[in-house]
Amino acid sequence: MFTCPVCQILVLRASEFQTHLKFVHNYGHSNFPQLICPFSSCNITLGTWSGFLRHVKSHDKFLEIGSQIPNLFFEPTLNSSNFSEAQQEINIDFEDPKTFENISVDTGIKIVSEILGNFCSSIIASGVNNSVMDVIVKEMEYVFVEIINLVTKLGKQTLGEQFDMVAIQIRSLVSGFVKVKSSYQRQNLYQSRNNLILPTEISLGSRIDSKIKDAKRQQVVVEDTFMYVPLLKTLEKIIQIPQLYQYFESISKPNGQIFKFCDSESFKNNKLFSKYPQSIQLQLFYDDFETVNPLGSKKGIHKLGALYFILRNLPDYINSQLSQIHLLALFYSEDAKKYGYGSILKHVLPDIKILETTGISIGGNIFRGTVCSVVHDNLGGNSLLGLTESFNSNFFCRICYISKAEIQNEFDHNYMAIRNLTNYSLHLNSETFGVKIKFASILPFSRFSNS
Known part of the structure; x- marks a missing residue:
């Protein structure tokens, strides 16, 4: 996240920041002045347009993997040690008024993460896949940043320089998006909140398969597995929903x-x-x-x-x-x-x-x-x-064992021989009647x- 040194607007990524400088402030190779890196806590002075862009993009790469998350807070008193405490999961009760009394930046970031986590889980539960969810989160983050920029401008117009510290704290709330940007991060968030039931992979057996490695075809052992979603855990989560509990x-x-x-x-x-x-x-x-x-x-x-x-x-x-x-x-x-x-x-x-x-x-x-x-x-x-899976076979029905020839003339099920446990065993031993x-x-x- 970058703060424009000219207009103080907040920009999410290096590519967007480059577009902002180029088209809003008309910066380029010919008229680029010396600027201090707009990334938080980075005081490097850069004198060329190409060098400035390379340096800014290096911060953008760190942002993608989360290595520079502490710098996102824009809070001078927030270091790496208390950031690790801020990352710890807590159960936030939004109905409790005390939650929002003497609220800190750390708690605010956690609340934003909780709200976004609830929103993402609700959208995914409605049938939206993770790739679409990534786009939704990205666009929400952009809207969130634009709203913060607008609030910052209005606050400065009203309160002047006194609003600067509040603006820093408001901007730090964008860090709540870090935990929901990708499907992997969202899954970790749901697991930490004990709201995700992961499937269990169970082995059925193994088979020999061929695999090309180093331009050679090799025989490898491959496990045949299936996924099982624990039934009892799923039922517990369903029945615990207040709207559904009454029906049980x-x-x-x-x-x-x-x-x-x-x-x-x-x-x-x-x-x-x-x-x-x-x-x-x-x-x-x-x-x-x-x-x-x-x-x-x-x-x-x-x-x-x-x-x-x-x-x-x-x-x-x-x-x-x-x-x-x-x-x-x-x-x-x-x-x-x-x-x-x-x-x-x-x-x-x-x-x-x-x-x-x-x-x-x-x-x-x-x-x-x-x-x-x-x-x-x-x-x-x-x-x-x-039973036989071909409905063109002689004995095709799983309810009775009438033949294809007989069904052309018989239409009353009372006159049809119904399958039961006794005749099923007999048919199994004789390997006839579609079993x-x-x-x-x-x-x-x-x-x-x-x-």
């Missing part, structure tokens, strides 16, 4: 009509839900999606499978929001076929088991819960159940839903 404390009484899952017979007959009606109702959703051109040569290689969940305790108008669809697991579809869905779900089931038996403690209350339903499309359902592999991966969910 009470349950609406049924009036004979079915509006949601808790009005159904499945809910009433479930051992857990019948004993604890306020239990958390997890609805899982599975689907695959292609991350590259579906018509290109790389299709299928980078195809991902995702397991999401929503909470049926919440009303439909809340569940209809994208922010209420929570990621549970993310994996390569090829890895799921190679190792089986059971190898992935076995890392999810322990948390569900804890939720069923022990529960989680929030606000002095114990919340239990389990899976109430699993939602999927036709392809995902057949894949999970171990490919054992559906051990889905059995636990069936137990949770029907027990």
